[in-house]
Amino acid sequence: MNGDETFIEIECSQSIKTGESVCGDAFKTVRLDDENRHIAVLSDGLGSGIKACLLASMTTTMALEFIRKNMDVLPSAEIIMDTLPVCELRKISYATFSIFDILSGGKVRVIEMDNPKFIHLRNGKDVQWEAKTMVSEKWPDRKLGVTEFKAIAGDRIICFSDGVSQAGLGSPENKFGWRRDGALKFIQDVIAKEPSVSARELARKITVEARSKNPEYKYLDDTSCMVIYFRKPRKLQLLTGPPFNEENDKIFAKRVLSYEGKTVLCGGTTANIISRELNRKITTNLKLIRISGNLPPPSQMDGVDLITEGILTLTEVCRALEAGKLYDLPLAASELTNMLMNSDVIDLIVGTKVNEAHQDPNLPVDLEIRRNIVKKIKYILEQKYRKLVTIKYY
Amino acid sequence: MEKIKVEICVGTTCFVLGASALQDIEMFLPEELKDKVEITGANCLGLCKNSHFGDAPFVRINESIIVSQATIDSVINEIKKLVK
Numbered sequence: 399m400n401g402d403e404t405f406i407e408i409e410c411s412q413s414i415k416t417g418e419s420v421c422g423d424a425f426k427t428v429r430l431d432d433e434n435r436h437i438a439v440l441s442d443g444l445g446s447g448i449k450a451c452l453l454a455s456m457t458t459t460m461a462l463e464f465i466r467k468n469m470d471v472l473p474s475a476e477i478i479m480d481t482l483p484v485c486e487l488r489k490i491s492y493a494t495f496s497i498f499d500i501l502s503g504g505k506v507r508v509i510e511m512d513n514p515k516f517i518h519l520r521n522g523k524d525v526q527w528e529a530k531t532m533v534s535e536k537w538p539d540r541k542l543g544v545t546e547f548k549a550i551a552g553d554r555i556i557c558f559s560d561g562v563s564q565a566g567l568g569s570p571e572n573k574f575g576w577r578r579d580g581a582l583k584f585i586q587d588v589i590a591k592e593p594s595v596s597a598r599e600l601a602r603k604i605t606v607e608a609r610s611k612n613p614e615y616k617y618l619d620d621t622s623c624m625v626i627y628f629r630k631p632r633k634l635q636l637l638t639g640p641p642f643n644e645e646n647d648k649i650f651a652k653r654v655l656s657y658e659g660k661t662v663l664c665g666g667t668t669a670n671i672i673s674r675e676l677n678r679k680i681t682t683n684l685k686l687i688r689i690s691g692n693l694p695p696p697s698q699m700d701g702v703d704l705i706t707e708g709i710l711t712l713t714e715v716c717r718a719l720e721a722g723k724l725y726d727l728p729l730a731a732s733e734l735t736n737m738l739m740n741s742d743v744i745d746l747i748v749g750t751k752v753n754e755a756h757q758d759p760n761l762p763v764d765l766e767i768r769r770n771i772v773k774k775i776k777y778i779l780e781q782k783y784r785k786l787v788t789i790k791y792y
Numbered sequence: 793m794e795k796i797k798v799e800i801c802v803g804t805t806c807f808v809l810g811a812s813a814l815q816d817i818e819m820f821l822p823e824e825l826k827d828k829v830e831i832t833g834a835n836c837l838g839l840c841k842n843s844h845f846g847d848a849p850f851v852r853i854n855e856s857i858i859v860s861q862a863t864i865d866s867v868i869n870e871i872k873k874l875v876k
Contacts, residue, residue: 666803666836673835682802682833687815694802694812697835705835709804755805755840755848763808 404551405631405742406500408438408784410624411601413609415446416616422450423559423622426458429784434502437465440624442513442559444485444492453482453493461497471509475542476534496557498626508545514578516557522586553628556585561621562604566611576611596740597625633659634741638708639749639768640667641792649792651675653747654701662737665708668749673699680705691728704737706730709756712771719778744779746789748772795830796874798867799852803836806849814849820864829871
């Protein structure tokens with residue numbers, strides 16, 4: 399299921415209840431490469447603000463660890479319920495959860511407690527699976543639903559907190575809220591119009607649409623939507639730096655011609671090498687400098703999706719990825735970050751020749767060695783953004 | 793008459809040493825030069841790797857004249873020499 403053929407894209411869009419400073423829903427996911435397995439957990443803590451955030455964060459953290467260690471479902475749930483601190487106001491300890499355990503081969507196990515029931519879409523249709531109910535003797539009023547099925551390429555699993563299903567509650571159009579059915583219809587319409595919409599984009603669209611159901615466009619509750627998309631991987635190669643041996647220039651050029659996916663060149667010399675080898679012209683629109691922020695503007699070449707300056711741009715992108723601040727970036731960094739976010743498999747092709755001019759101590763900024771910055775980007779893309787990243791040096 | 797081609801290098805070294813400010817050359821060009829000059833950005837011209845050319849930022853005029861440590865004034869002066 400995983401690997402070359404199908405990539406499992408897992409994304410969550412979260413919005414904080416208007417007026418609060420932290421989200422009372424929590425989302426956590428992990429990819430276990432050794433087992434070819436993915437686990438994702440969404441939890442909604444009782445109330446909102448810090449208290450809810452704490453309950454939800456504890457729940458997702460525990461659930462993820464218990465599932466990762468293959469503990470039995472019922473005792474795991476009991477430990478979570480026993481551990482959560484009791485709300486002073488309501489005298490209960492409570493956070494909902496939905497756990498998605500995706501194993502090698504596409505086998506999916508879903509464990510739910512009190513979140514709106516997940517949606518499994520196959521060819522645009524909502525596949526209704528029957529859940530097995532489990533009840534803890536210690537907590538008889540908390541019912542767990544366990545569903546098992548096999549996912550195939552093209553499937554989507556969508557799960558949201560009640561901030562989505564209860565959006566618009568009490569309004570003339572949605573007296574009982576948007577509900578699962580309303581959200582489902584919206585999701586089906588989006589996919590009909592845009593069949594390969596990414597998990598990231600779909601999740602964002604759902605939370606934004608939920609908000610539009612509320613009066614004054616406010617989030618009346620913490621609103622989270624998680625989407626898992628079993629998709630054909632979107633590939634991107636990023637070539638940066640001139641190869642140490644010039645004879646490898648040709649390999650770089652060949653890669654640009656033959657790669658099945660998007661190509662980005664980061665670095666003036668890298669772009670010049672490709673331009674020379676393929677006899678293709680590079681154009682740089684100087685007018686773009688005005689809107690480029692503190693980075694050189696992107697350039698264009700036939701057959702290449704993006705050309706940027708090298709080390710400054712990569713440094714800025716690395717900083718943005720690390721901080722999770724992917725907006726308001728200088729033009730070149732913003733375009734590159736978007737392309738990375740919209741890819742599943744990223745091949746980093748790094749030429750290791752050092753540009754001596756960059757080592758001049760008189761330069762007003764410190765320029766990192768390319769190899770280091772690319773290694774750091776790889777780490778962040780894997781750990782924080784769950785991308786499959788390879789790196790190759792020339 | 794063919795326009796004078798002015799390429800401002802926006803490679804890393806040139807950019808950090810002030811090429812970003814050179815974009816405004818167009819605004820400072822005397823009226824009589826405005827329609828005689830074409831200003832573009834250029835990917836790294838590779839000049840910073842060879843000390844023989846001087847220091848960044850670099851501007852290249854008509855593919856052959858290299859202005860090192862370029863400023864708006866020094867580039868305009870070079871253009872004026874070509875027009876005379």
